Amino acid sequence: FLCCKNKPSSGINAEYGAPNVISLLLYYSAVMICLGLLLLAVVQGVQIETDQYTVGDGAGYTYSIPYGKELKDYEGISSPACGGEIEQMEVGKINTPNQIRLSYTGDPTEMAITWTTNNIVHIEEVRYGLMENDLNNTAVSISHQYQWDKMDDGSYHYTSGFIHEALMVNLIPGKIHYYKIYSNGEETEARRFLAAPDPGSDTPVSFFHVGDVGTFGTSVMVTADMMKRMEEQDFHAMIHCGDISYANKFNGSRPSRGFAAQKVWDTWGQMVQPIGSHMPYMVTPGNHELDPYDSTKENATIYQKRFIMPGNERYYTFSVGMVHFVSVCTDESIDKESTQGVWLEKTLQKINANRDTWPWLVVFQHRPIYNSNKNHGNWTGSNTYDNEKGFPDPDYKGWPESFEALLLKYNVDLVLSGHVHHYERTWPVWNRNHTQQSYTDAPAPVHITCGHSGKNLYKWQWGSNKTKNGYEGPSPAFSAARTNTEWGHCELEFKDKNTVRHKMYVMGNKEPKEDVTITKKRSSAAAAVHLSTLTLIALLACWTF
Numbered sequence: 001f002l003c004c005k006n007k008p009s010s011g012i013n014a015e016y017g018a019p020n021v022i023s024l025l026l027y028y029s030a031v032m033i034c035l036g037l038l039l040l041a042v043v044q045g046v047q048i049e050t051d052q053y054t055v056g057d058g059a060g061y062t063y064s065i066p067y068g069k070e071l072k073d074y075e076g077i078s079s080p081a082c083g084g085e086i087e088q089m090e091v092g093k094i095n096t097p098n099q100i101r102l103s104y105t106g107d108p109t110e111m112a113i114t115w116t117t118n119n120i121v122h123i124e125e126v127r128y129g130l131m132e133n134d135l136n137n138t139a140v141s142i143s144h145q146y147q148w149d150k151m152d153d154g155s156y157h158y159t160s161g162f163i164h165e166a167l168m169v170n171l172i173p174g175k176i177h178y179y180k181i182y183s184n185g186e187e188t189e190a191r192r193f194l195a196a197p198d199p200g201s202d203t204p205v206s207f208f209h210v211g212d213v214g215t216f217g218t219s220v221m222v223t224a225d226m227m228k229r230m231e232e233q234d235f236h237a238m239i240h241c242g243d244i245s246y247a248n249k250f251n252g253s254r255p256s257r258g259f260a261a262q263k264v265w266d267t268w269g270q271m272v273q274p275i276g277s278h279m280p281y282m283v284t285p286g287n288h289e290l291d292p293y294d295s296t297k298e299n300a301t302i303y304q305k306r307f308i309m310p311g312n313e314r315y316y317t318f319s320v321g322m323v324h325f326v327s328v329c330t331d332e333s334i335d336k337e338s339t340q341g342v343w344l345e346k347t348l349q350k351i352n353a354n355r356d357t358w359p360w361l362v363v364f365q366h367r368p369i370y371n372s373n374k375n376h377g378n379w380t381g382s383n384t385y386d387n388e389k390g391f392p393d394p395d396y397k398g399w400p401e402s403f404e405a406l407l408l409k410y411n412v413d414l415v416l417s418g419h420v421h422h423y424e425r426t427w428p429v430w431n432r433n434h435t436q437q438s439y440t441d442a443p444a445p446v447h448i449t450c451g452h453s454g455k456n457l458y459k460w461q462w463g464s465n466k467t468k469n470g471y472e473g474p475s476p477a478f479s480a481a482r483t484n485t486e487w488g489h490c491e492l493e494f495k496d497k498n499t500v501r502h503k504m505y506v507m508g509n510k511e512p513k514e515d516v517t518i519t520k521k522r523s524s525a526a527a528a529v530h531l532s533t534l535t536l537i538a539l540l541a542c543w544t545f
Contacts, residue, residue, distance in 0.1 A: 055089075055094045055096045055098045055270070056093070056094060056095075056096065061090065061093040061094070063087075063089045063090070063093075063094065063270070065086070065220060065223075065267075065270060065271045066086065066220060067220060067223070067224040067227065067274075068224075069217065069220065069221070070221070070508070071217075071221065071508065073217075074217035076217075077216075077217050077218060079457060079459065079485045079486065079487075080421075080456055080457035080458070080459035080460070080484065080485060081456055082214070082216040082217070082218040082219075082454060082455055082456050082457075082487075083216055083217050083218070084216070084251055084252065085214070085215045085216055085250065085251060085264065085267070086215055086216070086217060086220060086267065086271075087267075088215070088250075088261075088263045088264060088266070088267045089263065089266045089267045089270050090263070091116060091118060091160065091161040091263065091266040092118050092159065092161065093118065094116075094117070094118055094161070095117055095118050095119060095184050095185070095186060096117070096184075096186050096188075097115040097116070097117055097164075097181045097183045097184070097186060097188050098115065098116050098117070098161075098266075098269070098270050098273065099114070099115060099116045099266065099269030099270050099273060100113070100114070100115040100181065100188075100191075100273050100276065100277040101113070101114050101115075101269065101272070101273070101276030101277065101281045101307075102193055102276060102277065102278075102279060102280045102281065103280045103281060103282060103307070103308045103309060104196060104237065104280045104282060104310065104318045104320070105167070105310055105318070106310040106311075106316070106317065106318045106319075108171070108173040108174075108195060108196040108197065108198055108199070108319075108320075109169065109170060109171045109172075109173060109195075110167060110168065110169050110171060111167075111168045111171060111177075111193065111195065111280070112165065112166070112167050112168075112308040113126055113139075113165070113166050113167075113168065113179070113181075113308075114163060114164060114165050114166075114306075114307075114308055115163075115164050115181055115183065116160075116161040116162065116163050116164070116266070116269070117161055117162050117164070117183050117184035117186070118161050118162070118184070119162065119184050120143050120162045120164075120183075120184060121183075121184055121185050123182055123183075124140065124141045124143055124164055124182070124183050124184075125138050125139060125140045125141060125166065125181075125182050125183070126138070126139045126141070126166045126168060126179050126180070126181055126182075127179065127180050127182065128168050128177055128178065128179035128180075129177065129178060129179075130172065130175060130176070130177060130178070131178065132178040132190045132192075135178060135179065135180055135190070137168070137169075137170065139166040139167055139168045139169070140166065141164040141165055141166040141183070142164070142165050142166075143162045143163065143164045143165075144162070144163055144165075144305070145159065145160050145161070145162050145163065146159075146160050146163075146302075146305055147159050147160070148160070148259060148260075148262050148302075149259040149262075157259065158261075158262040158263065160262065160266075160305075161266070162184075163305065163306065164183060165308055171195040172195060173195055173196060173197055173198040173201070174194075174195060174196070174197040174198065174201060174203055174321075175194075175195055176192055176193070176194055176195075177192065177193055177194075177195055178190050178191065178192050179191060179192075179193070191277050191278060192278065193277075193278055193279055193280075194234050194236055194279070196236065196237075196280075196318075196319070196320045196321065197320065197321035197322075198321070199319050199321070199357050199358065200321075200322065200356070200357040200358070201321040201322060202321075202322060202496060202497065203321050203322075204493065204494060204495050204496070205236045205320050205321045205322065205323060205493075205494050206233065206234070206235045206236060206491065206492065206493045206494075207235060207236060207237050207238070207239055207320075207491065207492045207493075208226055208229075208235055208237075208238045208239065208275070208489060208490070208491055209238075209239045209241070209364075209416050209448070209450050209489070209490040209491065209492060210222070210238070210239075210240050210241070210418070210450055210453035210489050210490070211240065211241035211242060211243060211286075211366070211417065211418020211419065211449070211450050211451040211452075211453055212242070212243040212286070212418045212419065212421055212451045212452070212453055212454060212455045213240070213243070213244060213245070213246075213268070213272075213453045213454040213455070214243075214245060214246040214264075214268070214454045214455050215245065215246070215264055215267045215268050215271060215454075216454050216455065218454050218455075218487045218507065219268075219271065219453070219454030219455075220271060221487070221507050221508065222453050222454055222487055222488060222489050222507050223271055223272060223274070223275065225488075225489060225505060225507060225508065225509075226275055226489055227274050227275065228510075229491070229505070230274075230275070230278065235279055235491075236279060236280075236320050236321075237279050237280040237281070237282055237320060238272075238275055238276065238279060238280070238281045238282060239282055239325070239364050239416060240281065240282065240283040240284070240418075241284055241286070241364055241365065241366055241416055241417050241418035241419075241450065241451075242283070242284050242285055242286025242287070242288075242289065242330075242365075242366030242367075242418050242419065243286035243287070243288045243289070243366065243418055243419065243451075243455070244268065244283060244285075244286065244288070244289060244303075245264050245265050245267075245268035245269075246264065246288060246455065247260040247261050247262060247264035247265050247268075247288075247296075247298070247302070248260040248261075248288050248294060248295050248296035248298065249288075249296075250264050259296060259297055260295060260296040260297065260298050260302070262302070265302065265306060269306070282309065282318070282325070282327070283303075283307055283309065284314070284315075284327040284328070284329065284364055284365055284366060285300060285303050285313075285314055285329060285331070285366065286330075286331075286366040286367075286418065286419060287330075287331055287366065287367070287419070289302070289303040290303070290314075290329070290331040291331055291383070300314070309327070314327070314329040314332070315327055315328050315329045315332075315340050315343060315344070317347055317351075319358055321494075322357075322358060322359055322360055322494060322496075322497055323358065323360040323361075323362060323494050324351045324358035324360070324361050324362070325362050325363075325364060326344070326347060326348065326351070326361070326362070326363045326364070327363075327364055327365070328340065328344060328363060328364075328365045328403075329365070329366075330365050330366045330367035330379055330396075330399065330419075331366070331367075331396065332396055333381070333396045333397040333398050334396070334397070334398035334399060334402055334403050335397040335398030335402045336398070336402060337397075338397060338398060341398055341402060344403075344406055345406055345410075348361070348406055348409075348410035348412070349410060351410070352410040352411055355411070355522070359497035359498075359520070359522050360413050360414075360494055360497070360500065361410070361411065361412050361413050361414075362412070362413060362414045362415075362416065362492075363407065363412050363414070363415045363416070363445075364415070364416040364417070365415070365416070365417050366417060366418055366419050367379035367399075367417065367419045368415075368417035368418075368419060368420060368424075368447060368449045369399065369400035369403065369404060369415075369447070370424075370426050370429060370447040370449075370478055370479075371420050371424065371449065372424060372471065372475060372476050372478075372479045372482060373420050373422050373424070373458050373470040373471065373482075373484060374461045374468070374470050374471075374472060375420065375421075375458040375461060375462055375470050376419060376420050376458075378400065379399050379400060379419075380399055380400060381395055381396035381397060381398065381399035381400075382395045382396075383395065404430070404431070407445050408430055408444065408445075412445045413442070413445060413446070413500070413518075413520065414445060414446050414447075414448065414492070414500070414518075415445050415446070415447045415448070416448050416449075416450065416490075417447065417448070417449045417450075417451070418449065418450060418451040418453075419449070419451055420449055420451045420458060421451045421452060421455050421456060421457050421458045421484070422449065422451060422452055422457060422458050422470070422482060422483060422484035423449065423450060423451070423452045423481075423482060423483050423484075423486070423488065423490070423504055423514075424447075424448070424449045424479060424481070424482040425446065425447075425448050425449075425479075425480050425481045425482070425502070425504075425514065425516070426446055426447040426448075426478045426479060426480055427439075427446070427477075427478055427479075427480045428442040428443055428444040428445065428446055429444055429445070429446075429447065429478040430443075430444040430445075432478070433477065433478075435477050435478050437477075437480070439516060439517065439518040439519065440519050441519055441520060441521045442518055442519070442520060446502075446518055447478075448490060448502065450488075450489065450490040450504070452483070452484075452486065452487050452488055453487065453488070453489055454487065457484050457485060457486075457487070458470045458484050459484045459485055469484075470484050471484060481514055483506075483513075486506045486507065486513075487506070487507040488504055488505050488506040488507050488509075488513070489504070489505055490502065490503065490504050490505075491503045491504075491505070491512075497522050498519055498520055498521065498522055499517060499518070499519050499520075500517070500518050501515070501516070501517050501518075502514070502515075502516045502517075502518065503515050503516075
């Protein structure tokens with residue numbers, strides 16, 4: 001603070017001079033400002049300027065998501081109706097990198113990234129590093145393109161942009177990194193993300209949780225709410241529990257040719273870019289991505305073209321510090337004879353044997369096995385949709401019995417889902433009717449459905465002509481809280497190995513409607529093995545006796 005130092009010509013304080021009152025005031029003011037800025041940098045997360053998400057071709061076409069709109073600015077939104085989709089993006093007209101999303105690979109020193117442009121050049125890469133002005137690492141992308149809905153003349157109704165995929169390596173776990181994309185002759189502004197902490201780290205970690213989003217006005221407003229939350233704190237990742245873009249039902253009906261409207265995927269990808277370009281956007285597929293009828297012929301092909309998830313991208317696992325996440329696919333069998341069922345038991349067994357490293361174990365999926373809304377019911381693996389068009393309608397084995405048995409056997413803490421267009425949080429629950437109506441030392445999984453993040457809400461029972469509420473009858477014992485008239489998003493904050501805080505924000509509200517703390521008493525894995533050994537010895541001794 002040289003501006004506050006008056007240098008005299010002589011005297012005992014000849015080096016810096018005796019400070020006067022004004023100098024001291026200026027000095028301490030400067031100190032307080034600097035401390036304030038430092039505190040702001042620590043407390044706040046990403047500063048998002050919505051203008052930076054306007055994209056175009058540089059020759060007149062521009063596109064931007066209307067994040068600034070409020071409920072009154074949209075037509076057709078009246079709970080439970082979400083109205084129509086927003087204006088859709090024309091990806092072929094956009095040469096600037098768009099639809100930027102990060103994703104975990106399962107290795108905390110890596111980060112996958114994808115983006116889209118309408119053309120390619122000889123340089124397609126990401127430059128990244130620990131400092132914004134020193135991006136000294138480079139990841140070269142691979143690029144692919146697809147066509148959809150072949151017409152009688154041999155042309156296609158839709159041609160995607162060039163979808164680029166790259167892998168950033170040698171990251172420092174738990175540290176902020178910066179990156180720029182150099183693609184199609186364009187350079188993006190620098191963005192930042194927070195690499196996953198090392199496995200076993202006691203660093204608190206926070207996550208968003210949504211489901212059933214789409215590209216509706218409500219979808220935009222829920223996304224804008226999360227963008228505001230990102231300015232208040234850092235989040236490590238997004239967990240999206242299926243039914244992602246609703247490309248299969250554009251403007252409220254199935255496209256006339258029977259093929260999903262792919263431009264909806266582009267619009268959704270651009271809508272979530274403010275989130276996905278700053279944190280890993282982890283997804284699990286829903287019936288509107290996988291089911292041949294419900295996805296309008298996509299049948300998982302488009303899901304795999306547009307996302308970079310670990311493993312086979314439907315069921316997979318990754319960890320973030322003290323939390324281990326497991327994605328399962330509810331549109332596949334999960335019994336002990338199935339490929340997914342065998343994989344899941346081996347995966348849960350391995351994680352559970354290392355609970356000193358990962359005290360928290362979270363499963364996320366699309367369809368919930370605990371649901372009090374009359375629409376959909378509890379997932380049993382049996383589809384009930386009208387398939388007059390000749391689409392296969394298989395039943396999937398192992399839901400919910402085999403699945404829940406594994407949850408209980410391997411001490412799963414939380415189960416996140418979507419599918420049912422409402423919000424619901426259970427008590428710790430097991431075997432359908434057994435609950436503990438307290439979150440202190442929860443003895444069984446807590447199931448959280450966050451299916452109210454954009455699509456029409458399930459206020460009314462299907463086929464009742466709006467005469468029967470989806471919550472008709474008494475609330476079941478397992479249900480702790482629910483709403484089928486409000487859109488919103490959920491958050492999870494794992495504070496330490498014993499405590500996780502769950503919050504649910506209603507769309508447009510700055511404060512959470514739900515704010516619940518769940519605790520678990522932890523014993524070390526070694527102690528658990530030791531106890532099991534002692535029990536076995538005792539049993540053998542009794543048998544011998």
